[in-house]
Amino acid sequence: MTSGQIKEIHCASGGPWGGNTINTKIWSLLQGIFGTEVLRTFIAENRDDYLDLVKNIEREKRLDKSNSKYRIGIPGSLLVEVKKSNPDMIAEKYRGKAEIKQNQLRIIPELIQSIFKEGIDTIIGYVEMLLNEPGLSKVKSLLLVGGYASCGLLKDAIQEHFNHLSVICPFEPGLIVLKGAVIMGHMDTPIVGRMAKYHYGIAILDDEQKPNFDGSHTSFSTSQQEFYTIIPKGSPIQVNEVVTEYDFPIEVNQVEAYIQIYASEDKQPPKLISEESCRTIGHIRIKLPRFRRTTKLRIGISNDETEFKVVAREEYTGKCFVGTCRFLD
Template sequence: MSQEQVTAQFRRLMIDSKRKNFQVVAAIDFGSSYTCCAFSFKSEYKKDPLDIHVVTIGESYKEPTILLLNQEGQFDSFGSKAEEKLTQLQQEDPDGANDWYLFRNFKMQLYNNKSLSKLLKFKDLGGKSMKADYVFALCIEYIYNMVVEKIFDKDSSLKDYDIRWVLTCPAMWNESARQFMLEAAEESGIDRKSITLVLEPEAAAICCKCLETDKKLKGTKGTHVFATGSRFLIVDLGGGAVDITANEVLDSGQLKEIYNASGGPWGGNMINHKIWIVIYDFFGNAVVQNFMKEHGDDYLQMIRAVEEEKKNYDFDERFYVEVPDSLLDEAKKLNADLVYDKNKDAVKMVKGRLQIEKKMVNAIFKECIDTLCKNIKDLLSKKETEDVSSLIMVGGYSSCTLLQKTLKDMFSDLKIIYPPDPETTVIKGAVIMGHMNTPIARRLARYHYGIAINSELDLVESFNGSLAEQTDTEPEFLAFIKKLDPIKVNDVIAEYDVPVSSGQEKVIIEVYASDSNVPPKVVSDAHCRKIGTIRIKMSNINDDTTLKVGMSCDGTEFKAVARDYTTGRCFAGICRFLE
């Protein structure tokens, strides 16, 4: 078999690793603040890609990402029901309620976590710990069961394997965070071969592109944002993080990435956090801490009050937060004169409510919005984005009027698009992407990716996959893809010959990454870190031979396939980025 034929075989095997015969695509958008899910049948998609069933979870299609476990750590409830149940428990049996677990806003702990491992634990509202993958898996399992029930209600002849599952993840997540989500989904009961990851901003872009096509089909004037060759930024404004990608529309209608994804923890929760700092400053740290510990039900009520006021805030009025009597009681006990108040002129109690002057609240909003706009401006200053003509704003935070005004003033030369119902743009796009073969044609490498080799020997002789078996010479970094290099989705980006001994059962390839401007020379470089391993299990290797190992990286997952030169047999590689 020629080299070209081997590479083509690798490409087919990598593409075929996903289950192809599906009748339904179901997607879960598991957000820091809210979770939603949706599905569509293949037959519906062919007629109208936007014919999507958004599932109602609890009381609405967007349910707070909150999990309640009982004293034994078993699932009890999710979303608003979880908060309501804990509130009821705290009123009926305060001491017993302290043994229950309530988790909220935990997804952000995966953001930019370079030391993420399977041992990660989340702390609940009361400070009790639980394994993070278990918390994620229970949440996904609850949503999974609900969606499957809705699908089977529409067609009872379907089986679990007829469903392709799509999980959204932030574009800024690293490999270990993405694998964390995949393994949690697998632990929840979803077949790994049925799961696909999509990046949240890209999902939003695909949905907006379909909306644009729909307008043209209906004879409505479109925005031309998705004309061939056009370039745009899509900004996904979630509760926890902001995710930004830069894309170009190709002749094929596919999208390609023109600059690395960027973003940060500047979502709507940043405003909540700063409002809570004001509350702490007014009542005093000890008062609020004791209030949280002793009156969890009232604390949850106050969290909801801050969130609702933020959503409905009119920038020409004061900001009000309902204050529970229990917090006032704690203040009388520990801080009767409110001596910790740092904002006496701007914050006061009025008829049982905390009143914050609009100047102070507007300054909080402005600080958060300015942080976001500065990062957008910095991204637009790059050479690669100089031809960007549009901003597409999605996510609940994009509805903020002050944000919209600031964007209009700062980026007056750009077309700014706000799709209808921005809170469902990502989930609908995720469903659509699940039906498509390759909606994203090309991404850019976020880092220099490479393997370790011994500098004294050539690659074929020295590279056996395990650094421990090499000589004392410091291993060099051999880049198989360089930072910002284009990665064609599903293409083979690197191939290596790996010697294998008779009876050998596995090959382990250690993968490294570096965020430096140029690739490092050695793996011990300060900017270089091991990000994972690729394990290839083999069987019936009766003679010394050589494996041809091919690797691909499509921007959401690494894949590997190996072929025995002697027998022609192929083996799938398993990429592990969690220890």
């Protein structure tokens, strides 16, 4: 947008194809090269050296290169452990593909590329699928951020496949998310609109169903409780605009209004909160004075950049109450 603000045009999505998956595959490769039992003993007996090895793997994975040998620094304690079971250091299956020189494990590019290939191909296929959606047809640039964005294999593959787009990878992409969060904290309204990733809904629980203040629950069935949709999945959400209003009945001497918040990933919103796809993500509590007559609150729920805001207005007096929205860990 010309104002410098951001409007989300597709909800965040993806899968397990990133850096952690690559780490798992690299550790599987090390097990093949050195032996599973050797690595298990090394990890159990040399925790500091193990953490150094983890850092070495992470650093090498992020280096900006794609066609040279990968060199992973190997702690001396691991080399000692390897020699006990295999004086040749490298398992026969990997001889010619990996070698130990100057306390480094040097791996040929083809072997490393095979580790990255499946994940990179999946990422490219998923991005291509997204770009083919009607609402994303005008996208002109791709921005690569996060630690994995430093990987030369990933960057080269993205740039080659999407050569009709401007592919941007900023300096130190691993810090960009943190910097963005800091910038966001200093701007009034950096994000003006989002897309709902889930169906969001609420359920009104009575005094017997809601949790006590100490966190414990009274055991009563909520299996027939209705899922009241407040934000449908995939719908645009304008920041600070009320997304729903709900009339909440209040009994005489009732001290609070309690509302459960639910989410569902299904294509269609659930009808009941007991459905398998429906999960509790938080709750809203509105403290009330003791009304002397039955009344009702009109509850307005809005969304800012990071959370729900709740304001309730009493029917007869027009007095407003601010609700506290708490999300579960």
